[in-house]
Amino acid sequence: MTKGFGMSAFPGIPALLSRAGTASVLTAATVTASMLIPTLATDAQAATPGTKALQIAASKKGSPYQYGATGPNRFDCSGLTLYAFKKAGKALPRTAASQYNKTRHLSAGSRQPGDLVFFHSGSNVYHVGIYAGKNQIWHSPKPGKSVRLEKIWTNSVWYGRVK
Structure with a gap:
């Protein structure tokens, strides 16, 4: 007993x-x-703005890419992150480079689902997505494509956490 x-x-x-x-x-x-x-602790207590934004971005799966679009039905890359974080209660600037400058920068080892992944060439940030775990991101890739979950395809990335 x-x-x-x-x-x-x-x-x-x-x-x-x-x-x-x-x-x-x-x-x-x-x-x-x-x-x-x-x-x-309940999911609501454990959810961070980043994990909420991740869920919102995932809910937009299949939404078509459109340059300059910020949702709710079409997005470019930074438009998707702007939209998802706005719905999660956090403000971000419009472009990927400006978003990078507004985040707390992280090492790859410190990244968590809901953090932003910034793709760069030298010091030029040209693309952004939301880290989903397992080396994957939710993003709006390019014209002719739609919001999708995809493996990070390069090592030329930086990570940032929305403050």
């Missing part, structure tokens, strides 16, 4: 519950559980 945890294993919880009152017992229990087991 396994032993459960008694209230004595978590000092302070009985006092917390007694102060909470009957209307708040469920809320107190949820808060207490999330403090004890952090992985119980």
Whole structure:
């Protein structure tokens, strides 16, 4: 037979519950559980603007490329990132190069899903997408193509996190 945890294993919880009152017992229990087991945090609590933007960009799969377009049905590369982050509650400038200048720059080892991936030639940023994990990005590639998930095809990339 396994032993459960008694209230004595978590000092302070009985006092917390007694102060909470009957209307708040469920809320107190949820808060207490999330403090004890952090992985119980809801998706809404765990979602960052970057992960929200990633989901928004993915929802635009198949939307056609159009130079200068910022959505909601057509996009160029920076138009897609601008749109996705705006919907996630963050403002970005219009162009890929300006977006790079507004992010916190990261190493490849620090990148996370939802970070921006900037493609460059020398010091010139020419394309941007949203990192999706597993060396892939969501982006709006070029005329005749549509928003898609694609493998990063070059090492000439920089990473940035929207502040």
